[in-house]
Amino acid sequence: METYYRELVGFLSARLGNRQVAEDVAHDAYVRVLERSGDTEIAHPRAFLYRTALNLVIDGHRRSVLRQAEPLEVLDNDERYQDPALQQAVDQGQRLELMRRALDELPAACRDCFLLRKLEGLSHPEIATRLNLSRALVEKHIVNAMKHCRVRMREWESL
Incomplete structure (x- = not known):
């Protein structure tokens, strides 16, 4: 696929x-x-x-x-646009920590591709050049990282 x-x-x-x-x-x-x-x-x-x-x-x-x-x-x-309550801030901090844990479980190349795309906004060709990988492998790493993080976050949040 x-x-x-x-x-x-x-x-x-x-x-x-x-x-x-x-x-x-x-x-x-x-x-x-x-x-x-x-x-x-x-x-x-x-x-x-x-x-x-x-x-x-x-x-x-x-x-x-x-x-x-x-x-x-x-x-x-609308409450959504008010300053977050203390509990919301704590929940967000916990979610960020869970996301960090999920990313730490990934192989380095997979994690690096994901972070370069999502945090630095690099395109797939830019990531491929920077990490000396094929564009197809960069795409595969990003998809796998997103899937892994979603699955882990759902698992941890259901506990």
């Missing part, structure tokens, strides 16, 4: 007009499909991957439209 990654990014880039956003959507789609594929075999993996990616784009657009449609007074009074 990883063979469709570049094709999917090109497809999403054409629709979204932003390659970096397209790569992020493609990563999220891959993670969702990989998480789902453990349950049952997917008859048409390429079609399922594209449908998942398009659904993520549609969901993102809907959230954006809803945020734009909220009147200013609702936003001012």
Whole structure:
């Protein structure tokens, strides 16, 4: 299924007009499909991957439209936009620590690719050049890191 990654990014880039956003959507789609594929075999993996990616784009657009449609007074009074309570700050600190632990479980190259993409915003070719890896391997490392972190965070949060 990883063979469709570049094709999917090109497809999403054409629709979204932003390659970096397209790569992020493609990563999220891959993670969702990989998480789902453990349950049952997917008859048409390429079609399922594209449908998942398009659904993520549609969901993102809907959230954006809803945020734009909220009147200013609702936003001012909405608790989500207030300073976080102490408990929320503690929860966030705990989540960050869990994320750090999950990243520490990854092989160094996988972790480095993920951090260069997510923290430094480097493109896949930039990461490949910096780490002297193929672009395909960089893409694989990032998808694997995202899947691993999601799975571990869910495991730890359910305890």
